[in-house]
Amino acid sequence: MRGLLVAIxxxxxxxxxxxxxxxxxxxxxxPGASGVSLxxxxxxxxxxxxxxxxLWTVWIALASTLLATILAMGTxxxxxxxxxxxRFARLVAVVPLAVPHVVAALGxxxxxxxxxxxxxLAFAANLQTSPADMPPLIYDRYGIGLILAxxxxxxxxxxxxxxxxxxxxxxxxxxxxxxxGAGPLQTFRVATLPALWRGLLPSMIAVFTxxxxxxxxxxxxxxxxxxxxxxxxxxxxxxxxxxxxxxxxVLVLLAMAVSLCGVxxxxxxxxxxxxxE
Amino acid sequence: xxxxxxxxxxxxxxVLAIGALLPLALLVAxxxxxxWFYPTLLPGRWSSANWDFLxxxxxxxxxxxxxxxxxxxxxGVVSSIAGLFAGREIARLDGWRRRLAVALAFLPVAxxxxxxxxxxxxxxxxxxxxxxxxxVMVAHIVxxxxxxxxxxxxxxxxxxxxxxxxxxxxGANPFDVLRRVTLPLLRRPLVEAFALGFLVSWAQVPLTLLIGQxxxxxxxxxxxxYVNAGQDHLAATAGxxxxxxPLALLVVAGLAVRRLRVVIA
Amino acid sequence: xxxxxxxxxxxxNDYVDRWAAPRLLxxxxxxxxxxxxQGPAIVNQLVVERDARARGSADLVWINGETFNNLRKENLLxxxxxxxxxxxxxxxxxxxxxxxxxxQPTSGFESPWGRVQFTxxxxxxxxxxxxxxxxxxxxxxxxxxxxxTHDQQFTxxxxxxxxxxxxxxxxxxxxxxxxxxxxxxxxxxxxAWLNGVRPYFWRRGETYPAGVADLHRLFANGExxxxxxxxxxxxxxxxxxGVLPRTSRALVLRDGSIANAHFVGIPxxxxxxxxxxVVANFLLSAAAQLEKLRPEVWADGTVLDVRKLPPELAVMFxxxxxxxxxxxxxxxxxxxxxxxxxxxxxxxxxxxKARIRANPR
Numbered sequence: 001m002r003g004l005l006v007a008i009x010x011x012x013x014x015x016x017x018x019x020x021x022x023x024x025x026x027x028x029x030x031p032g033a034s035g036v037s038l039x040x041x042x043x044x045x046x047x048x049x050x051x052x053x054x055l056w057t058v059w060i061a062l063a064s065t066l067l068a069t070i071l072a073m074g075t076x077x078x079x080x081x082x083x084x085x086x087r088f089a090r091l092v093a094v095v096p097l098a099v100p101h102v103v104a105a106l107g108x109x110x111x112x113x114x115x116x117x118x119x120x121l122a123f124a125a126n127l128q129t130s131p132a133d134m135p136p137l138i139y140d141r142y143g144i145g146l147i148l149a150x151x152x153x154x155x156x157x158x159x160x161x162x163x164x165x166x167x168x169x170x171x172x173x174x175x176x177x178x179x180x181g182a183g184p185l186q187t188f189r190v191a192t193l194p195a196l197w198r199g200l201l202p203s204m205i206a207v208f209t210x211x212x213x214x215x216x217x218x219x220x221x222x223x224x225x226x227x228x229x230x231x232x233x234x235x236x237x238x239x240x241x242x243x244x245x246x247x248x249x250v251l252v253l254l255a256m257a258v259s260l261c262g263v264x265x266x267x268x269x270x271x272x273x274x275x276x277e
Numbered sequence: 278x279x280x281x282x283x284x285x286x287x288x289x290x291x292v293l294a295i296g297a298l299l300p301l302a303l304l305v306a307x308x309x310x311x312x313w314f315y316p317t318l319l320p321g322r323w324s325s326a327n328w329d330f331l332x333x334x335x336x337x338x339x340x341x342x343x344x345x346x347x348x349x350x351x352x353g354v355v356s357s358i359a360g361l362f363a364g365r366e367i368a369r370l371d372g373w374r375r376r377l378a379v380a381l382a383f384l385p386v387a388x389x390x391x392x393x394x395x396x397x398x399x400x401x402x403x404x405x406x407x408x409x410x411x412x413v414m415v416a417h418i419v420x421x422x423x424x425x426x427x428x429x430x431x432x433x434x435x436x437x438x439x440x441x442x443x444x445x446x447x448g449a450n451p452f453d454v455l456r457r458v459t460l461p462l463l464r465r466p467l468v469e470a471f472a473l474g475f476l477v478s479w480a481q482v483p484l485t486l487l488i489g490q491x492x493x494x495x496x497x498x499x500x501x502x503y504v505n506a507g508q509d510h511l512a513a514t515a516g517x518x519x520x521x522x523p524l525a526l527l528v529v530a531g532l533a534v535r536r537l538r539v540v541i542a
Numbered sequence: 543x544x545x546x547x548x549x550x551x552x553x554x555n556d557y558v559d560r561w562a563a564p565r566l567l568x569x570x571x572x573x574x575x576x577x578x579x580q581g582p583a584i585v586n587q588l589v590v591e592r593d594a595r596a597r598g599s600a601d602l603v604w605i606n607g608e609t610f611n612n613l614r615k616e617n618l619l620x621x622x623x624x625x626x627x628x629x630x631x632x633x634x635x636x637x638x639x640x641x642x643x644x645x646q647p648t649s650g651f652e653s654p655w656g657r658v659q660f661t662x663x664x665x666x667x668x669x670x671x672x673x674x675x676x677x678x679x680x681x682x683x684x685x686x687x688x689x690x691t692h693d694q695q696f697t698x699x700x701x702x703x704x705x706x707x708x709x710x711x712x713x714x715x716x717x718x719x720x721x722x723x724x725x726x727x728x729x730x731x732x733x734a735w736l737n738g739v740r741p742y743f744w745r746r747g748e749t750y751p752a753g754v755a756d757l758h759r760l761f762a763n764g765e766x767x768x769x770x771x772x773x774x775x776x777x778x779x780x781x782x783x784g785v786l787p788r789t790s791r792a793l794v795l796r797d798g799s800i801a802n803a804h805f806v807g808i809p810x811x812x813x814x815x816x817x818x819x820v821v822a823n824f825l826l827s828a829a830a831q832l833e834k835l836r837p838e839v840w841a842d843g844t845v846l847d848v849r850k851l852p853p854e855l856a857v858m859f860x861x862x863x864x865x866x867x868x869x870x871x872x873x874x875x876x877x878x879x880x881x882x883x884x885x886x887x888x889x890x891x892x893x894x895k896a897r898i899r900a901n902p903r
Binding site: 152 | 286287289290293294296298299300301303304307314315316317318362363366367368369370374375376377378379380381382383384385386387388389390391392393395396397399400419422423426476479482483497500501504509512513516517519520523524526527
């Protein structure tokens with residue numbers, strides 16, 4: 001019982017924030033509040049920009065998480081030995097974890113933009129003559145540069161977990177599979193991959209939730225349409241027309257709803273795999 | 278493991294190293310130059326102007342650096358200790374109660390910082406904590422505590438409670454058990470939890486901005502204002518300064534882990 | 543005392559921190575502390591402080607335009623006080639740009655600090671013969687696809703307002719406050735102009751840089767050939783800082799260059815309003831205005847009427863402006879037009895986002 005109380009304490013501020021946002025969404029509090037009204041809700045929910053923003057944000061979060069997972073699994077499997085090269089690789093893989101998101105976003109702009117490092121290398125190799133020759137990777141409607149930047153930032157976290165999964169169970173599983181006559185690819189598919197997947201899935205969901213809410217990286221790399229949910233929220237919250245700001249609270253609630261789904265999914269998968277162990 | 282596959286392995290390592298470190302190298306180059314435009318591969322003019330500027334505006338930069346360090350240290354210490362107790366209590370639950378508790382603890386982690394800031398701003402300001410170091414510290418502890426609590430739930434999930442039970446059966450009171458048996462076993466996780474709380478606070482932007490109301494200036498906020506003003510070279514310089522403590526912490530935590538493993542194993 | 547101002551430009555920070563602050567300390571015993579904050583953030587801040595009955599975090603705020611409008615609407619400003627300042631008599635009170643903030647009379651609730659004018663910025667090495675009017679610009683854009691765009695924030699919206707004026711026979715059409723009818727007619731022509739050139743914008747007009755800083759980066763790296771600024775001298779300071787290439791030049795559009803002043807105000811809950819007034823007065827002093835005007839410092843226009851000053855001070859003002867790249871003062875004055883009522887800006891911004899930005903094709 002004590003545990004539940006403690007958990008409520010930990011979550012307390014968030015619950016208070018949700019309550020305040022609800023009041024703000026109904027027009028009771030906040031800048032430009034004018035009393036209870038459903039106007040903000042109606043405006044926001046009827047606006048197609050809201051739903052496109054939500055969809056686009058979910059797409060980015062999915063793609064970044066998947067890419068980060070593949071990178072993490074790949075690194076863990078390729079560099080699982082205890083030799084110097086492998087240990088160095090594992091160390092290098094963790095570096096992006098220390099780099100703050102804003103810094104990573106700036107780096108991505110400078111490397112991936114049409115006039116960035118990649119473009120300049122192509123220019124030096126005579127593969128292009130002007131920035132327009134370079135395919136757009138940032139501010140593009142698929143968010144390629146944004147996905148790359150977010151994956152770069154999140155893959156060390158998943159890699160660390162993958163390393164420990166491989167270290168703990170990798171050798172045993174592989175020997176078992178090998179002794180049963182499986183080749184290297186089969187071993188991976190049948191033994192290693194499921195173990196990695198089970199170990200990583202809860203964290204993948206955590207990464208998904210985190211990426212979906214990130215503001216700083218999207219601010220530097222995302223296109224203006226569809227406008228990602230965090231950017232849309234910030235825009236409404238700082239709109240020069242005061243009464244528009246109530247709409248920001250509705251968007252905040254939407255973002256929190258996404259997080260809640262993420263939390264629920266995380267709990268469900270974590271328990272499923274715990275039961276299986 | 279076959280040794281003959283070292284060639285491609287080295288190649289792969291190189292790709293990984295370049296991918297991971299290139300952005301940092303780029304930032305270093307930016308920080309010691311001005312006027313670096315397309316299509317030049319090397320900066321137009323090398324210059325120490327950026328580091329000079331940071332050194333000159335030293336009152337602002339160093340005070341923001343110091344504020345960041347102080348906030349992160351406090352957040353790290355408080356969240357790691359509180360997280361240990363919280364995680365322990367939650368780990369002792371089971372069934373639906375445990376699942377609910379873990380989900381609750383997960384909320385501060387999952388909720389976007391921007392959303393959290395907008396939601397929290399009013400309450401913290403009402404409590405008179407707005408624009409004060411203490412207020413921002415409290416705000417940072419909210420997500421940090423979520424991370425450390427979850428971390429310790431994981432630790433205690435595989436913790437062998439029998440150790441505590443045996444000590445208790447030998448007549449030790451709960452406080453002694455904690456102090457003499459449990460905590461020493463958790464030294465490494467405490468260090469890791471501290472690092473976790475520290476990092477969560479260190480890179481924080483929205484919470485500091487909205488609760489600190491501009492009165493509490495941290496290095497990430499300085500960085501944001503440089504980026505928003507198009508001052509890429511200054512931003513890169515500040516960004517490097519911002520990256521050094523977490524890197525150092527990772528190295529130290531890594532070394533500590535290795536040393537402890539030798540001792541324990 | 544605390545001054546909430548935009549801290550994004552190192553030149554401005556240097557002027558305030560290293561020139562103004564020591565003198566304030568020496569001459570008036572005031573310790574000036576600046577905190578970062580701008581526009582909507584300031585409004586949000588004060589609203590939340592009022593709702594939460596928290597203590598005031600700033601004594602002085604750097605504001606203009608819509609921010610001033612919003613703060614007045616919500617009664618978040620202390621005042622009136624600005625007309626009581628000793629230095630106020632030297633202010634150029636005949637200029638509508640200085641005395642009216644986006645058509646709203648300042649009424650003593652804010653004190654003028656500086657003035658700026660909107661210009662395009664181009665690279666003389668890449669575009670030796672730039673267009674001089676909106677119509678010429680449209681032709682240039684069509685002839686050079688993918689080499690022009692504007693940002694989504696204040697500067698970009700000022701550009702759109704310039705197009706609004708040009709397409710509607712000048713600012714005259716929009717005098718005397720906001721009119722829904724005139725807005726509807728005027729904006730139709732604005733959208734028509736935009737839709738005509740949009741396919742030739744950078745990235746085919748499907749996406750726009752978030753702020754003017756991103757636009758500067760595109761320009762500096764050759765992705766577009768124009769950037770813009772609401773400060774006619776920003777090109778000088780940015781070249782000096784190494785942010786823009788050395789061959790960058792400013793360009794005043796013959797259809798009219800929107801001018802506006804920026805001000806300082808005192809929040810309703812300022813702990814030290816008297817101190818703020820001293821600082822505001824100091825900022826209006828000839829010495830402070832002169833220093834601010836220097837191209838190597840900030841190159842921000844003065845709000846003083848030089849003719850009202852004692853002769854020995856007036857002479858010093860005429861002596862500044864030695865930067866060869868600066869646009870001559872009389873050229874600036876010839877094409878200056880003042881801002882519209884704030885509601886026009888809000889509507890343009892909102893409608894642009896809904897009609898143009900949200901529809902990439």
